Amino acid sequence: MTQLDLSTREARWKYFGSVDPIKGNKPTEKEKMPDLQSSKKDFLFEIEHVGIKNLIYPVRIDDFQTVGNFEFSTSLNQDEKGINMSRIIESVEKHYDNGVKLEFDHLTTLLNTLQSVMLQNTASLDVTAKWFFNRFSPVTNQKAVGHADIRYILSVSDDKVTKKSLGIEVPVTTLCPCSKEISEYSAHNQRGIITVLIDLDPEIDLPDNYKDIVLDGMEANASSMLYPILKRTDEKAVTERAYENPRFVEDLIRLVAADLVDLEWIQGFEIECRNEESIHQHDAFARLKYTK
Ligand SMILES: Nc1nc2c(ncn2[C@@H]2O[C@H](COP(=O)(O)OP(=O)(O)OP(=O)(O)O)[C@@H](O)[C@H]2O)c(=O)[nH]1
Numbered sequence: 001m002t003q004l005d006l007s008t009r010e011a012r013w014k015y016f017g018s019v020d021p022i023k024g025n026k027p028t029e030k031e032k033m034p035d036l037q038s039s040k041k042d043f044l045f046e047i048e049h050v051g052i053k054n055l056i057y058p059v060r061i062d063d064f065q066t067v068g069n070f071e072f073s074t075s076l077n078q079d080e081k082g083i084n085m086s087r088i089i090e091s092v093e094k095h096y097d098n099g100v101k102l103e104f105d106h107l108t109t110l111l112n113t114l115q116s117v118m119l120q121n122t123a124s125l126d127v128t129a130k131w132f133f134n135r136f137s138p139v140t141n142q143k144a145v146g147h148a149d150i151r152y153i154l155s156v157s158d159d160k161v162t163k164k165s166l167g168i169e170v171p172v173t174t175l176c177p178c179s180k181e182i183s184e185y186s187a188h189n190q191r192g193i194i195t196v197l198i199d200l201d202p203e204i205d206l207p208d209n210y211k212d213i214v215l216d217g218m219e220a221n222a223s224s225m226l227y228p229i230l231k232r233t234d235e236k237a238v239t240e241r242a243y244e245n246p247r248f249v250e251d252l253i254r255l256v257a258a259d260l261v262d263l264e265w266i267q268g269f270e271i272e273c274r275n276e277e278s279i280h281q282h283d284a285f286a287r288l289k290y291t292k
Pocket residue numbers: 035037082083084085086087
């Protein structure tokens with residue numbers, strides 16, 4: 001048997017079935033390539049949103065660098081075939097500094113760039129990221145890092161912000177009021193997942209700590225919030241706090257709503273609590289929507 005020389009990658013690739021590229025007839029220089037996206041004629045409808053989604057990119061929230069999952073889009077006029085999608089990430093890169101800063105002002109500037117490179121009136125984004133923050137245990141005050149999911153939804157049209165929404169999702173403890181009431185001792189409790197989606201008034205400046213205000217409204221109204229570190233004295237306090245503050249899913253969303261409703265920078269909200277029941281295989285949930 002003749003000995004094959006497989007000492008180079010190319011030789012190994014051919015050995016495994018790779019073939020040489022064909023000599024094609026189509027241009028290889030950009031200037032000579034047709035630009036289908038830029039074709040102009042009547043394409044029957046204008047489009048509200050066209051773009052990319054599930055774009056994973058580094059983001060910065062406060063002192064933490066974390067990961068964002070983005071949807072970016074623009075409008076598209078009736079006489080244009082398509083958008084130049086590569087310009088979306090080019091725009092993101094123009095506003096990238098060790099991550100994309102997740103703050104409304106910064107994201108508005110990014111959308112303004114997108115509007116101008118795409119020559120479109122409207123640009124929008126929807127990003128969800130892990131928000132990390134310092135969390136101190138309730139009695140021994142031990143610092144560790146907690147997290148929630150945070151979502152920014154933003155749209156600009158011409159030179160106006162037309163949609164500005166903030167979403168937060170965080171797990172809490174809920175202790176069942178009914179179980180506490182009917183049982184000789186104990187009460188079952190479970191992990192509740194609270195989600196809020198808030199429409200913010202684009203005309204009103206947000207307080208610097210707007211995220212913390214909303215998160216506090218979600219956690220403080222639960223039977224207990226969750227902590228990364230609990231020593232024995234902390235655990236006793238958390239357990240007793242939950243027993244002293246039983247909550248149905250209905251109670252919890254109403255109490256969160258009561259905290260949010262008076263904030264002048266909030267136009268409306270949707271709140272859901274879903275309890276991963278510890279005495280059932282199914283979940284319990286409640287959801288409410290409110291517009292001022
Ligand atoms: N409009 C459109 N583009 C797509 C679609 N699917 C993929 N593409 C993208 O088309 C992109 C290449 O097109 P452009 O961004 O217009 O590239 P270009 O024309 O060289 O870019 P400019 O120099 O900015 O005009 C690639 O990034 C593909 O991801 C689609 O369904 N619609």
